[in-house]
Amino acid sequence: MATPSDYQRLLRGAALRVTGPRVAVLSAVHAHPHADTDGIIGAVRRDLPKVSHQAVYDSLRTLTAAGLVRRIQPSGSVARYEARVGDNHHHVVCRSCGAIADVDCAVGETPCLTASDGRGFSIDEAEVIYWGLCPDCSTGQNF
């Protein structure tokens, strides 16, 4: 279990000023992977009851820009945030209830970055979203 001082160290490591909202947001994203902004605000307010929406939005933007938090936004969904960064994993999303789970890269390290034809772009990230039905939604459905 990470402690506030671990999050302070992460912030300093990214050359960010340590602020209460940033530490609380970082800890909320670690505790609730793939939470949306409302979920994160709810979690942050358990630590900092008076934090403003704006402070949470600003912290999320700063943390995302610094690479401490990853923002994902499946089509039709609001933005979700997670603290699992740097490993280029993918996501599987349930079409019915919107549940999101992590999926490791299909073949080892980061083969998706080796596009068959990069069109001359220098590629540093591949985002794959698998769509389907989660176990809860697929049981009880008659096809």
Ligand SMILES: [Zn+2]
């Ligand atoms: Zn589902």
Ligand SMILES: [Zn+2]
């Ligand atoms: Zn994830």
